[in-house]
Amino acid sequence: MTDTETATAPAVPTDRTAAPKPSSIKMTARDVNVFYGQTHAIKDVSIDVDLENVTAFIGPSGCGKSTFLRTLNRMNDTIAIAKVTGDITLDGEDVYAPEMDVVQLRARVGMVFQKPNPFPKSIFENVAYGPRIHGLAASKQALEQIVEQSLKRAGLWEEVKDRLSDSGTALSGGQQQRLCIARAIAVDPEVILMDEPCSALDPIATAKIEELIHALRGKYAIVIVTHNMQQAARVSQKTAFFHLGNLVEYGETSEIFTNPHEERTKDYITGRYG
Ligand SMILES: Nc1ncnc2c1ncn2[C@@H]1O[C@H](COP(=O)(O)OP(=O)(O)OP(=O)(O)O)[C@@H](O)[C@H]1O
Secondary structure, eight states: OOGGGOSSOOOOOOSGGGSOOOOOEEEEEEEEEEEETTEEEEEEEEEEEESSSEEEEEOSTTSSHHHHHHHTTTGGGGSTTEEEEEEEEETTEETTOTTOOHHHHHHHEEEEOSSOOOOSSBHHHHHHHHHHHTTOOSSHHHHHHHHHHHHHHTTOHHHHTTOTTSBGGGSOHHHHHHHHHHHHHHTOOSEEEEESTTTTSOHHHHHHHHHHHHHHBTTBEEEEEOSOHHHHHHHOSEEEEEETTEEEEEEEHHHHHHSOSSHHHHHHHTTSOO
16 A cells, blocks of 8 residues: 555554654754756755754655755755755854865765665775775774774674675665665764665665664764655654645654644645645
C-alpha cells in the first residue's frame, strides 16, 4: 500500500526515541526564496534546525523539499538558473556570505543523495578522500583511524573490514548508501542532509539506514527529505510539511501526524492528496 492509498495518518512510534529533546539550534533559515528562472520554487520559508532532533521534510512531489534542503549547504549554487534570497545561518554564521568557503561549508553540512554515489575507488579511499583533502589526518595511522571510526559509525565496519581495498561500487545498494554516510561522517560534519536516502533501497536496507539515523541523532543535526510518511514518523522528532513552495506547518512529528493545525497538512497525512 502506498502513502497515497492510506486513509489514516501513519502511527507515530511511542518508544522514547520518538520524543523530541530540548535542543540547541544549529541552523536557521529566514525568509528564504528560491527561483529557477521564472519558477518560484520556495516562498518565504523560515525554519530552525535542531542539533538533537531529526527533522523530516515531507510534502507532495514538486513542493520544494529538495530545493530547500539544498539551500542549507549551497548545493543550489551548482544550478546556473537557481537564485536564492533570504538568510541562512550555521551556528550564527551567514552561509551565503561572500567569504564563506563553500567546500568547507559542504564538509560541515554534508549530504547524502537519493541514489548511492560512491566514487569508483576502493571502500577505504571513498572514506579517506575527504579527510585527506581537508587535511584532517596528520599521519597514515590517523587516517586509518578516521576511516575505521567513520565506517563503524555508519554501521558498515563489520561487513567491510576484511575487504577495504574492494571497490565501493561492488557493494550492495544499502551498503553503498552506508558507505556514502561514512564518507560524509569522515570529514567531521555538524549537519547531515539526506535527500530521500532510502528511495532506491529494499525494506531491509531501509531499516538499517533508519536504525543508523537513530544512532546518529544528537551527534549531528540531521535533516531528511522523505516521500514516505511512515518513515518520517519513525525517524524524526520534528516534521516540516511543504506545499507548493510554502512551509505550511512545522512542529513535533507526533503533533503533525496526530493533531495537525493546518487543513492542508491534515489532507496530506491522511492521504487525501499526494
Ligand atoms: N534544476 C531545476 N531547474 C528548474 N526547475 C527545477 C529544478 N529543480 C527543481 N525545479 C522545480 O522546482 C520545484 C520544486 O522541486 P523540488 O525537486 O525541490 O521538489 P520536491 O518536493 O523535492 O519534489 P520530489 O518529491 O518530486 O523530489 C518544482 O516545480 C521543480 O520542477
